Each structure stands twice: as C-alpha cells, then as structure tokens.
Amino acid sequence: MVRKEKVGGGRRQSKKTSLSPFLFREGPGGPIRTDFGSYEKGTPDWNDGPTPSMLILDDNDLCYCYEAALAKIFHDIGQAGVQYGPLTTNSNAVVSSALRKGGFNAGRPPVWAPGWGTPLP
16 A cells, blocks of 8 residues: 655645545644644645645555654644744644654645744744
8 A cells, every 4th residue: 555645735644545635734823723634625725626735755654653643743733832923833834843753854845835844842
C-alpha cells in the first residue's frame, strides 16, 4: 500500500488505499486552535476542484502512527495559547511546525504561504 501525505490550503492530508484523507487544520481568530479528522465533503476548506498541495512522503509504510503523532503535536500547539496572526502564526505555521516536529522535511510549498516556517511551541 502506498501512502501519500500532502499539505495544501492549511491542511495536511494522508491518503492510503484503505483510509479516507485526513485533515489537520488551524482556525483563525484569537488563540490558535487546531482541528483534525477525516477530510471529506463538508469539512472546512473543502474544495471539489484541484487544490495546491505538496508531496511530503510516499512510501509503503502505514500512516496510522504518523497521524497519531501529528494529532498530538497539533493538540500541543493548540494548547500553547499562541495568538493567531494572519501573516505569521497561522495555519501555514501550524502545518510547517507540526511537520518539522514530526520529523518530516517539508521544504517550501508550491504557492505563497505566509507564516510557513514560523516556529510554534
């Protein structure tokens, strides 16, 4: 089974043949809060069309352990009380910080992503 993890539109998706995509998302306004769960029609930022994304990892390993580790990282970021900043401490900072803390080398997104690379606690 091949797992592909992508980041785009303020979310990180995992795709595996036996799983639906998984969403990690930060919401704007006040302190950063993080949400995660299945990425499907009706979830925030859902897009029926193509969405800019980037491949993070493509291998034959299971993704459950990555999702559990990233869920904990997102929880910890949400509990830190960092105030949302549209150009710095935003969804892009959340995703890039979570990927870095999870041991991924995400590189740069294919689109302008203010806040990408901003470290969060």
